[in-house]
Amino acid sequence: MRIYGINPVLEALRAKRATSIRVSARADQRIAELVRLAEAQGVEVRRVAVDEIDRLTRGAAHQGVVADTRERERVTVEDLVAGATAAPLLVVLDGIEDPHNVGAILRSVDAAGADGVVRQSRHAARLDGATAKASAGAVAHVKIADVVNIARALESLKEAGVWTVGLAGAAQKRYDEMDLTLPTALVVGAEGTGLRRLVRERCDWLASIPMAGHVQSLNVSVATGIVLFEAVRQRLARRVQ
Numbered sequence: 001m002r003i004y005g006i007n008p009v010l011e012a013l014r015a016k017r018a019t020s021i022r023v024s025a026r027a028d029q030r031i032a033e034l035v036r037l038a039e040a041q042g043v044e045v046r047r048v049a050v051d052e053i054d055r056l057t058r059g060a061a062h063q064g065v066v067a068d069t070r071e072r073e074r075v076t077v078e079d080l081v082a083g084a085t086a087a088p089l090l091v092v093l094d095g096i097e098d099p100h101n102v103g104a105i106l107r108s109v110d111a112a113g114a115d116g117v118v119r120q121s122r123h124a125a126r127l128d129g130a131t132a133k134a135s136a137g138a139v140a141h142v143k144i145a146d147v148v149n150i151a152r153a154l155e156s157l158k159e160a161g162v163w164t165v166g167l168a169g170a171a172q173k174r175y176d177e178m179d180l181t182l183p184t185a186l187v188v189g190a191e192g193t194g195l196r197r198l199v200r201e202r203c204d205w206l207a208s209i210p211m212a213g214h215v216q217s218l219n220v221s222v223a224t225g226i227v228l229f230e231a232v233r234q235r236l237a238r239r240v241q
Contacts, residue, residue: 001068001069002128003132004053004056004062004066006031008132008135008136011138012069012140013038013067017069018070019044019068020067020068021066021068022048023053026050028064075143075144077156077160078160080116081157081161081183087182087183088160088183089184091105091114091116091185092154093118093120093188094188094190095196096220097123101125101219102119102131103130103133104135104221104225105117106144107138108225108228109138109224114231115143116143116144119147120150121146121148150199154199154202163205164184164205165178165187165205165227166187166189166195167188168200169217173206174209174210175207178207180227180230180234181235186224186227186231189220207227
């Protein structure tokens with residue numbers, strides 16, 4: 001898998017997933033720090049012309065560095081639940097294919113200390129390139145379970161004792177009225193279409209984020225971040241009681 005950009009490559013190195021990096025011959029101080037970390041780990045470093053990095057990244061905003069990384073460790077839904085240190089907190093992606101949204105969601109998942117992401121293996125954004133860049137490197141750390149069918153994955157989560165909460169604009173219950181201290185999987189749908197009917201029907205609860213302005217909905221990555229950090233707030237409040 002190929003990633004680019006200073007933060008994604010730095011996090012890949014910290015996660016010991018990078019196998020080689022190429023850096024621009026005109027590298028700055030931040031790239032020099034990446035090179036020192038890579039060399040300390042025995043990762044191959046090649047200094048190349050910026051034109052080569054442009055070619056490898058197809059002209060993306062690479063910041064002068066590109067890296068090849070190991071394939072991700074395969075995990076299951078059950079692995080995500082079993083690996084949680086407290087009540088599981090997961091995010092389920094239903095049909096979200098835009099790499100910038102997926103990357104931003106992964107960044108929020110990592111920042112909130114959530115336990116991982118479940119996504120459908122078909123029609124899914126690749127986890128390299130733009131997704132890794134939008135995640136600011138979180139893609140190197142977040143555990144991701146690829147499944148064949150999201151609706152069936154929700155049933156597996158229920159069997160494991162995890163409550164499934166779908167975000168839907170028309171839902172009567174507010175997101176901050178939910179008890180998110182329970183084992184929770186937040187289910188979010190694609191921009192425009194939202195949750196698919198079968199997925200929506202499989203959710204234990206549907207919740208909405210009240211809108212006070214003129215637009216009718218939030219970007220899916222923003223909505224996901226809001227609810228994730230509401231879960232964090234509730235769980236911290238529970239601890240101090």
